[in-house]
Amino acid sequence: MSATDEVAAGSAARDTEALERFRTLLRIPTMSRNAVEETDWAAFDAFVDALPRLYPRVHAELERERHGDRGHALLYRWRGRDAAGAPTVLMAHYDVVPATEEGWDHPPFAAELTGRGDDRLLWARGTLDDKGAAVAILEAVEALLADGVVPAHDVYLSFGNDEETFGSGARGIVEVLRSRGVRPALVLDEGGAVIEGVFPGIRKPIAVVGVSEKGITTVRLTVEQHGGHASTPPRTTATVRLARAITRLNARPFPARLTETNLLMVETLGAHATGPLRAVFTRARRLQPLLRWVFTRLGDETRAIVRTTTAVTQLHGSLAANALPETAEAVVNVRIAVGSTVAETLQHLRRAIHDPHVRIEAVDANEPSPVSPTSGPQWTRVASAISAVHPDAIATPYIMLGASDGRHFTAISDAVYRFTPFEMSAEERGTLHARNERIGVATWLRGIRFYEEMLRGA
Template sequence: MSRNDVDETDWAAFDRFIETLPALYPALHGALEREQHGHSLLYRWPGSGDGAPTVLMAHYDVVPATDDGWTHPPFAAELTGSGAERLLWARGTLDDKGAVVAILEAVEALVADSFVPANDVYLSFGHDEETVGSGAQALVAALRDRGVRPGFVLDEGGAVVERIFPGVAAPIAVAGVSEKGITSVRLTVEQRGGHASTPPRMTATVRLARAITRMNAKPFPARLSETNLRMVETLGAHATGPLRAVFVRARRLQPLLRAVFARLGDETRAIVRTTTAVTQLSGSLAANALPETAEAVVNVRIAVGSSVAETLEHLRKAIRDPQVRIQAVDPSEPSPVSPSSGPEWDRLAGAIAAVHPRAIVTPYIMLGASDGRHYTAIADAVYRFTPFEMSAEERGTLHARDERIHVATWLLGIRFYERLLRAS
C-alpha cells in the first residue's frame, strides 16, 4: 500500500513483490533487461530495429484498505464463482495490479513463443502512483538521460464501459488522449484562539466554512475541448433518442451541449469543467478551545484548456476573503493532448477492436491522474487505457470496498497487450 508518509510504508512487502517476479516469469526475465529505481521497475525488451520504442506502463502500489466492510479480505485475492461469473476479489485488481500482471503475462507468452518486437519495448512499473509518482518521474528521467524518446506510451485510464453516454447501447472503449491537471488547494484561516465559552462572531472555522460555501456556489465554467467534441461526435453517431440530434451537431450546439453535460450526472459534469472536492478538514485540537488555525484541503481536477494559475484566480474571486490563504500543493498542469488519428492512435484502436469488436473506440480526457502524465515530457503519443470491461458497479469499487475483476475480462486484457505488442 502507498502512504503519503513514507515512513509508514511497509517496504518489505514491495521488496517481496520485486524478488518474486523472476520466479513467476522466467522467460521474461531471461530475455528482458531489468533495472530498479527505488522500488520502481524498468524493463527493456530489445527489438530487432532501431525505431522509436514502445512503453507499457502500470503501477503496482495500491491505496490502503482494511478488512472492514469487504465481502472478501482486500489482500486475500480470493476467487469466487465459475464460468463468466468467476471473480477475483482484491485491492488493486482494477487499479492497477491487474494491468501489471496482464502485461507480464503477455510478454511471458510472447517471449516463450520466440517473438521479438520490431523495436525496443519498455515496461515501466511505478511504485507510488497513488501518492506522488516519484517512481515514474525517476524512470522518465533515466530514459531522458539516455536520449530515449518513445513513439508510443500506454498507461492506465479509460476502459470498456457501458451506459455512460445517453442513447448509446453498445460498449464504449474510452481511450484517454490527455488528462486533467491536479492539485491540492489548501485553504487556511489563522486567528487568535481562546476559550470556546466566549467565541467571537466569526471564528476561524466559520470563516473557513463560509469560504467553502462560496467556492461551491461558484462552479468553474463549462467548456468543451476539441477532444470532448470529437468524443461527442463519435458516440453521437451511434446514439438513439432525442439527444442524438444535439450530439451529431455538437460544434454548432455547444452552449446547449454544455448545459446537457452539466446536468446529466457527476461523470458528465466532470468532463466539461474543473472540479473541486473538499476532502480534508481540521480545526481545534480540543472541544472547548477556539481554533487558532482552521484548514481545508480541496482536491482540484483542472480541465484541459485551463491552468493552475487560472484555477487559483477563480477560487480567490469566489471566496472573496483575504483572510483565507489559498495555496496550491504539488500542482500539475493538464497534460498535452496526444493524437486521436494517425498511426499511433490506429495501433491502439486496432488492438482494442481485435479484442472488443463490438466496442466503439473514442478519445476522451481522463478525469483522474496517472503516472502517464510524466511521460509527456519525452513522448508525444501518451494514451490512457486499461483493457478491461468495467460495469458501473465495478468502477465504483475503485479506491473503495470490494474491488474485483471478472477473470474473463482479465484474460481478454492479456490478449489485448499481446496484440498491441505484436504491432510494435
C-alpha cells in the first residue's frame, strides 16, 4: 500500500469511527417536552454519561461543568495559551423535539444508514437539529487534541439541554460566565446553513450566517361570554368572534421592511446574480420598494425575511360537543422583525383585530436580538472557515427567522453568529421538527472540518 493509500485508509477509518459515535448519541432519545414532568430525564443522564467514554481526550484535557436543575446543561473550558484574551464559544443543543415512529421511513432513534459512498444518508431525529452540530464540535476538539493543538485563547463549548422548550440551560450558563467576568470575542450557535435555490438568479450555494434573530412572542387571543346549550346559540358565539379576529389578523399582514442586514445580503448576493434580477439586487438601496414587493412574493422564506409574521398555532373552545364555549382562545406565534418591537407588534394586532371583546395579551415576550458585526475580525473568522470547507459558497449575513440559545449570549458578547455548517436542501430543511429528519454523511463530516477551522483560528 502506498503512502497516499495509507493516508486515505486512515482518514476513512477515522470517519467511520466518528460516524459510529454520532449514531450512538442519536439513539439516545433526549426529547424536550413542554410538560417537564413528562420528560425522560434518564435519557439525558445517559447522553451526558456517554460523552467521557466516546471523547476521552476532551474529558481528560478540558474542564467540564454541569449546570441547570439536573446538571444537564454542559459547559466545557479549553484553556488557551493566553488566558487574558477574549474567548470563543461554540454552541449547540442536544435536546430534540419529540418523535414517534409513525410516518417515518426509518425509526427516528434507530440512526439507520442508507445509500452508498457520497450518497449515504443518516436518518434520525437530531441529525440536523441539533445533535449533528454538537457531536461535530466534539469530534473537532477530540481530533485537534490528538494533534497537540492548543488554542491561542480560551475556548468554551456550551451544550444546552432544553433549547427546544425553555432555553434555561443556556441562560444559566450565560449567567455563570457573566458572574465570572467572561466576555467572549465570538459566539457561534446553530442557525443558517449552506443552501441553494432560495434566491432566483443565484447559481452558487449560499452560506447564510445569522447576525441577529427575530423576536419571539406568544400572544393569546381570548373571548369570554355566557355559555349555554348549543341548541340555542346566539348570533355571535365566542368561537365566531374569535374566528373573525383570526381572519382579520390574517388579512392585515405586517408591512414589509428592508433592514440594513437585508440590504447587505441582497447586495452581497447581487454581485453573483445572473439574469434580470441582477440589476435589481445590485441597486438594492435605490430600489427598496420594488425589492420589498419581490421578497413578499418569492416564497414563504423570503416573505418572512422582510416582515413580522403571525401564525395561529393552537385553538381552544368548549369542553363538550353540545355546549357553547364560555371561553374561546387562540395562541398566536409571532416572530418580530429586527427593527420592530413587542409594543409595536401588539399595537398592530389590536388595530387589525379591532374588537374590544377580544383580549390580546403577550404571554412570553422577547425583543429581536442585537445585530452582530458584518465585517471585522470575528465575521472574517466565520467567513474564512466557510470558505475553507465550502469554497464555492457565498457567505452572507441574514436575519435568523427561528430562535436559538445564541440569543441569550448577546448579553455578554457583541459578536454572536448563527450558522450550522451543513448543506441543507429545501426538502431537508422541511424535515426540521418534522418526520424523516436526516443528513448526508459527507455533509456531516464536512461540518467537523468547519469546526476544526474555527478552532484553529481561536
